[in-house]
Amino acid sequence: xxxxxxxxxxxxxSILVVFAAxxxxxxxxxxxxxxxxxxxxxxxxxxxxxTGRSWQPASDIYGALPFIYGTIVSSLIALVIAVPISLGIxxxxxxxxxxxxxxxIAFMVELLAAIPSVVYGLWGIFVLAPFIRNYLGVFLxxxxxxxxxxxxxxxxxGMLTGGVIMAIMVTPIITAVVRDVLEVVPTTQREAALAxxxxxxETTLIVLKNAxxxxxxxxxxxxxxxxxxxxxxxxxxxxxxxxxPSLFEPAYTIASVLAANFAEATDKLYLSALxxxxxxxxxxxxxxxxxxxxxxxxxxxxxxxxxxx
Amino acid sequence: MRHFRNTLLGIGLAAIAIVGFGCSxxxxxxxxxxxxxxxxxxxxxxxxxxxxxxxxxxxVNEYQKINPKIRIDYQSTGxxxxxxxxxxxxxxxxxxxxPMKDEDLAKADSDLIHIPTVLGAxxxxxxxxxxxxxxxxxxxxxxxxxxxxxxxxxxxxxxxxNPDVNLPDAEITPVYRADSSGTxxxxxxxxxxxxxxxxxxxxxxxxxxxxxxxxxxxxRNDGVMGQVKQTPNTIGYVEIAFAKANNLxxxxxxxxxxxxxxxxxxxxxAAAAGTASEMPEDMRLKITNxxxxxxxxxxxxxxxxxxxxxxxxVKGKALADFLWWAVHDGSKYANDLHYAPLPEEVVKKVEAKxxxxxxxxxxxxxxxxx
Numbered sequence: 001x002x003x004x005x006x007x008x009x010x011x012x013x014s015i016l017v018v019f020a021a022x023x024x025x026x027x028x029x030x031x032x033x034x035x036x037x038x039x040x041x042x043x044x045x046x047x048x049x050x051t052g053r054s055w056q057p058a059s060d061i062y063g064a065l066p067f068i069y070g071t072i073v074s075s076l077i078a079l080v081i082a083v084p085i086s087l088g089i090x091x092x093x094x095x096x097x098x099x100x101x102x103x104x105i106a107f108m109v110e111l112l113a114a115i116p117s118v119v120y121g122l123w124g125i126f127v128l129a130p131f132i133r134n135y136l137g138v139f140l141x142x143x144x145x146x147x148x149x150x151x152x153x154x155x156x157x158g159m160l161t162g163g164v165i166m167a168i169m170v171t172p173i174i175t176a177v178v179r180d181v182l183e184v185v186p187t188t189q190r191e192a193a194l195a196x197x198x199x200x201x202e203t204t205l206i207v208l209k210n211a212x213x214x215x216x217x218x219x220x221x222x223x224x225x226x227x228x229x230x231x232x233x234x235x236x237x238x239x240x241x242x243x244x245p246s247l248f249e250p251a252y253t254i255a256s257v258l259a260a261n262f263a264e265a266t267d268k269l270y271l272s273a274l275x276x277x278x279x280x281x282x283x284x285x286x287x288x289x290x291x292x293x294x295x296x297x298x299x300x301x302x303x304x305x306x307x308x309x
Numbered sequence: 310m311r312h313f314r315n316t317l318l319g320i321g322l323a324a325i326a327i328v329g330f331g332c333s334x335x336x337x338x339x340x341x342x343x344x345x346x347x348x349x350x351x352x353x354x355x356x357x358x359x360x361x362x363x364x365x366x367x368x369v370n371e372y373q374k375i376n377p378k379i380r381i382d383y384q385s386t387g388x389x390x391x392x393x394x395x396x397x398x399x400x401x402x403x404x405x406x407x408p409m410k411d412e413d414l415a416k417a418d419s420d421l422i423h424i425p426t427v428l429g430a431x432x433x434x435x436x437x438x439x440x441x442x443x444x445x446x447x448x449x450x451x452x453x454x455x456x457x458x459x460x461x462x463x464x465x466x467x468x469x470x471n472p473d474v475n476l477p478d479a480e481i482t483p484v485y486r487a488d489s490s491g492t493x494x495x496x497x498x499x500x501x502x503x504x505x506x507x508x509x510x511x512x513x514x515x516x517x518x519x520x521x522x523x524x525x526x527x528x529r530n531d532g533v534m535g536q537v538k539q540t541p542n543t544i545g546y547v548e549i550a551f552a553k554a555n556n557l558x559x560x561x562x563x564x565x566x567x568x569x570x571x572x573x574x575x576x577x578x579a580a581a582a583g584t585a586s587e588m589p590e591d592m593r594l595k596i597t598n599x600x601x602x603x604x605x606x607x608x609x610x611x612x613x614x615x616x617x618x619x620x621x622x623v624k625g626k627a628l629a630d631f632l633w634w635a636v637h638d639g640s641k642y643a644n645d646l647h648y649a650p651l652p653e654e655v656v657k658k659v660e661a662k663x664x665x666x667x668x669x670x671x672x673x674x675x676x677x678x679x
Contacts, residue, residue: 056518057489057516058512058514058516058517058518059518125535125536125539126539129539129540130539153480155482155525155540155543156539156540157525157536234487234528234532235532235535238525238526239487239525239527239528240519240522240524240526242521242522244522249522250524250525250526252526256487257487260487260488260526260528261487261488261489261516263387263389263390263488264387264388264390264488264490264515264516265389265489266389266390266392266393266489
């Protein structure tokens, strides 16, 4: 025992430092590589790259705005649908369902998370797109057609379909994390609430409030997955670089344009523009994560304040 | 704590320095190493166009039965990537549907030769419920659809060419390739050649600037096929081998002689035969809108790209032998896989080209072996 002593600890510590350093190394290497390779595009277009609406590889015009728009809007659609559903599933599993019901449902949620992206994409083309074209889209157009979001041609391929498929893909992730978060909220809190005469609903609200920072974290994780999702979205979003208020119109995401074009981008400026696009996705993810962190901190402070009063 | 942070920061900076240094280095990957693995086996690497992949795989398989010592590996990465790979010499041969442009050829550090191998065509496929007779389309109507000028299936222009077909009052959704593609190059080359408005607004290229707000994009042939198959009232373009293998409905296209012709192997061959005499010295020929009564107008050659001067005589000889075999004995496999074999006249010119492949200035293949 004594033999390991200080030397053993030192070795152990150095090994851990090396491991920790790999992460920094990888991130640094990626940023440097991407910035370096996108220099031709950055120097040619400057900030105009981010605001340009035109993407024309044939004439060497590259503007990323339609892709940034497509990425953010489709991810938002995904979250708007996925967050309430995930919360509902998680609350049901933790707060309401008997064990005999909860475990099979939890298992199925995990199964959903394990399905490869391309399978979602195929399902999207064969099932979801016709469903949106024949039922959901028609319904939305009939009742909400006065909104600009639901106007125009209904092909079943477009922003809405991309968002819905992403929603299905991020639901298991958000559900799993929220479930874990809710489970660690001490039972004593629920018992205390119930003892004070709170209903199940009121008790759940208290639990949710205490778990809010964890829930926000779960949403951010889901958003991260949605922003980077490639294959399934490429198959149903329509891949047209345009900005249209209508959710039925085709759109394009950053991840999709990279996947579709990287292998064939032989022109130097084209390749550089695609790499800069990767950099933009990196930045968008970074900003969203930072924003979420601030949000989580704010919420956490709020709950702490609540506890103190 | 502070000590740790400084260490990590230091490592991060070191990483940046290392990677930054790496960026300015030479391109990675070079295949001009050994030509064998000691057992006398010769390995050849090729990559490029996805369209001829089925026949190239067949050729590789059959050729290996005759010459077990030669191992050929073909990866379908796309025409553009094939051109890039041969330019950077990461492969022994490249493959492209689209002949290389002058400016790209100029990037090569030594002479590159185009060897046409087989012919293919681009077909128009569509999803129209209740229409089982093949549609008649012209360059004008196809261009009109992709330009967004012909918006509905029952447009007067479409009706005029299809008097017997009950065209629906539905909006047309054209589907195009979202990736850069040799198929798109052939398709747009045909339309730009025949319709001035298409040339001005969209133009001919592997990835043109499609009209805003018209149609949807899908990656690769199977992506376009998937969208057309699943979405009513769509129209898209795919390679003929792809459409035939999947039993897609294909339109008859009006050719230069004014006849509506089917996209068949025979009609592609007719387009090749009608233009064989125009084949230039460097073999780069586009045969869209060809002359001839039965010529299918959206036809094209597909090419293998090799260096005229091979750095490795053993590998170079194996490559020249394989190419020779492919355009002669290999051509009998073309029809079954929905490709058109080269016309006799072109085979003669290819023979001369293969004869020009050298190592140390000496030709690697001596004429006919028959």
